[in-house]
Amino acid sequence: MVITKDSNLVLFDHSNGTVWQSFDHPSDVLLPGQSLLEGTRFVATNWTENQFYMTVLPRGLYGYVESTPPQLYYAYSVWVSENDTGNGPTKVNFVNGSLSLLVQSRQPSNPHMSNISLPAAKSTQYMRLESDGHLRLYEWSQAEATCTLLSDVTKIERLPDDCAFPTVCGEYGICTAGQCTCPFEDNSSSTNYFKLVNGRKANLGCAPLNPISCQEMQHHQLLTLTNVSYFDESHTIENATNGDSCKQACLKNCSCRAVIFRYGLNDSKGDCLWVTKVFSLQSIQPETASFNSSAYLKVQSSPSSAANKKVILGITLALVTTIIFIAIVITVCLLRRGKYEDNDEDLQFDQLPGMPTRFPFDKLRECTEGFNKKLGEGGFGSVFAGKLGEERVAVKRLEGARQGKKEFLAEVETIGSIEHINLVRLIGFCTEKFQRLLVYEYMSGGSLDRWIYYRHDNAPLDWHTRCGIILDIAKGLCYLHEECRRKIAHLDIKPQNILLDENFNAKVADFGLSKLIDRDQSKVMTMMRGTPGYMAPEWLTSQITEKVDVYSFGVVVMELISGRKNIDNSLPEESSHLINLLRGKARDNQMSDLIDEHSEDMLSHQEQVIQMMKLAMWCLLNDAGQRPNMSMVVKVLEGGMSIETTILHRFLNTNTVLPLEDNPNAYSVQTQASILSGPR
Numbered sequence: 001m002v003i004t005k006d007s008n009l010v011l012f013d014h015s016n017g018t019v020w021q022s023f024d025h026p027s028d029v030l031l032p033g034q035s036l037l038e039g040t041r042f043v044a045t046n047w048t049e050n051q052f053y054m055t056v057l058p059r060g061l062y063g064y065v066e067s068t069p070p071q072l073y074y075a076y077s078v079w080v081s082e083n084d085t086g087n088g089p090t091k092v093n094f095v096n097g098s099l100s101l102l103v104q105s106r107q108p109s110n111p112h113m114s115n116i117s118l119p120a121a122k123s124t125q126y127m128r129l130e131s132d133g134h135l136r137l138y139e140w141s142q143a144e145a146t147c148t149l150l151s152d153v154t155k156i157e158r159l160p161d162d163c164a165f166p167t168v169c170g171e172y173g174i175c176t177a178g179q180c181t182c183p184f185e186d187n188s189s190s191t192n193y194f195k196l197v198n199g200r201k202a203n204l205g206c207a208p209l210n211p212i213s214c215q216e217m218q219h220h221q222l223l224t225l226t227n228v229s230y231f232d233e234s235h236t237i238e239n240a241t242n243g244d245s246c247k248q249a250c251l252k253n254c255s256c257r258a259v260i261f262r263y264g265l266n267d268s269k270g271d272c273l274w275v276t277k278v279f280s281l282q283s284i285q286p287e288t289a290s291f292n293s294s295a296y297l298k299v300q301s302s303p304s305s306a307a308n309k310k311v312i313l314g315i316t317l318a319l320v321t322t323i324i325f326i327a328i329v330i331t332v333c334l335l336r337r338g339k340y341e342d343n344d345e346d347l348q349f350d351q352l353p354g355m356p357t358r359f360p361f362d363k364l365r366e367c368t369e370g371f372n373k374k375l376g377e378g379g380f381g382s383v384f385a386g387k388l389g390e391e392r393v394a395v396k397r398l399e400g401a402r403q404g405k406k407e408f409l410a411e412v413e414t415i416g417s418i419e420h421i422n423l424v425r426l427i428g429f430c431t432e433k434f435q436r437l438l439v440y441e442y443m444s445g446g447s448l449d450r451w452i453y454y455r456h457d458n459a460p461l462d463w464h465t466r467c468g469i470i471l472d473i474a475k476g477l478c479y480l481h482e483e484c485r486r487k488i489a490h491l492d493i494k495p496q497n498i499l500l501d502e503n504f505n506a507k508v509a510d511f512g513l514s515k516l517i518d519r520d521q522s523k524v525m526t527m528m529r530g531t532p533g534y535m536a537p538e539w540l541t542s543q544i545t546e547k548v549d550v551y552s553f554g555v556v557v558m559e560l561i562s563g564r565k566n567i568d569n570s571l572p573e574e575s576s577h578l579i580n581l582l583r584g585k586a587r588d589n590q591m592s593d594l595i596d597e598h599s600e601d602m603l604s605h606q607e608q609v610i611q612m613m614k615l616a617m618w619c620l621l622n623d624a625g626q627r628p629n630m631s632m633v634v635k636v637l638e639g640g641m642s643i644e645t646t647i648l649h650r651f652l653n654t655n656t657v658l659p660l661e662d663n664p665n666a667y668s669v670q671t672q673a674s675i676l677s678g679p680r
Helices: 153-157 214-219 243-251 303-350 361-367 405-416 463-483 537-541 547-562 578-587 600-604 606-619 630-637 647-652
Strands: 009-012 018-021 035-037 041-043 052-057 060-065 071-077 091-095 098-103 112-117 125-129 135-141 146-152 174-176 179-181 194-196 206-208 220-226 228-230 258-263 270-275 281-283 292-300 374-378 381-388 391-398 426-432 435-441 487-489 498-500 506-508 515-517
Touching (some): 214 220, 361 381, 361 435, 463 506, 463 600, 463 606, 578 606
Antiparallel strands (some): 098 112, 174 179, 258 270, 258 292, 391 435, 487 515, 498 506
């Protein structure tokens, strides 16, 4: 028995002939110098969750996820003419710098070959098929005394996006630009057929509310999902060439759990893909995918629902008619009574201690010159420049507000009682009939987004200024979360809601989405709201704490450091999502690549900037309980506390698809930036 220099364990017989060698029986690891012959299979170690395996077949290396039948998720092959194929087997060689695929030709000395280029070895390397289906290359790092990731082989050829992998969003989960959601039928507002397996971890997938029953096939339906595709293209139904025949073929066979219909410009002819076990699905954009695709998921409808539809419809119509009549009567009564109650209500709130100044509507119209100079809009209203005496102000005129006068004044009382150097001050308000206006102090520096996203007319901010802005934001949030009588979660932290004065002192603005939380409440239920790209993963459950602001703060810190937007669709797809890019750069030990290249001062403070990135990573952990509170963030920024050494490891081992990145259709409330001042 001998272990060769390539780490191949070889057993010999008495005549020195090879009886067995480990290179012929791979598990989940390949070593340099190892070859895989046709028919060889190697399997991901953690196969109990999802059994991935790769195997060498004629003319290629193929990756499958186990089901009945197995589903193809990766293919690396060489096209060879039937007339030019030799008798020898296909072989895959792992050598220094490449993974080579060799297909025998009629001339044995000149096989067909294709190479995947890999980083050249500086020390010991190995390749491992992992439990998520990725084939990754690792190398021993003497400096870090551990193996570091060099390359993801399965991404080099044709899979640049994790959404293309079978388990990225679990069974039935739909992956959209790194975000996982459950299937919901197009144009449907009434029926749910799926629920999250784990409300806090969307990447674990979805489960049918009613399991498929082959004894009740008459109650099978197909849920239609447009612009949704699937990773496995290998199982097609030959006679189903249009959408209707594709769907009928699935409904007639109970083992079918879904079909995917792919077509070009005309949906009358296409390919019908058959799925017996549904792993992760993928949203597509037809204009970039070069094809159209619709997914049809089989669901089990309730037997009683169809029988009761007519009865329910009749009852519903009767109830609606009655409700409309009652509503008309109540509205007339309220309008009459409201005339007498408005004056009493106004007097009541004017007498409350701590209320900001109440302005007549005509006064605010005059001070803004008839709402003439608009500074910006968003957050349920438009903002106008004004002047009260010698003081410049920003007047926000709310539009489409759903609050009544009493609720509005109660919120004004709460916000008006807040006073902190890093929070934009509420000077006053107006409520007359249906008019709702808020008067804020004017910030001459404008909003933060005007300064951090590089523009030729603005010099890039230096490192000292950026640090000051980050500390100011942290102090403002710390006051809201920990120093008020009731905790206040802002819920919409983003650069557009951070305002600057002439000295670049930062203040948090726009409390339009704020949520009050009692001190004894660990979580509150609320509708999903905020701005895509800055929203923490727990918004999927609608159970939130003030830690959603900590996550948003981490995103803003990364934008300040990098000088770019967290979601920038003008960049290549692999670089468009800043937080996913941060995770990749951290894994490759290339975090310095994210420093704002337009600022030489930033580059000269590289070590300090990377420490700030680690603070952002701490804030960006998917588990809200592991994020710091804002007082801890302030201590770190002021040098009174160190960042935990395990932060980098915990951040890198966080699944990349949980953060809500950019699916506006998933949100109950969409808002835009609220800008309370003009440009500097």
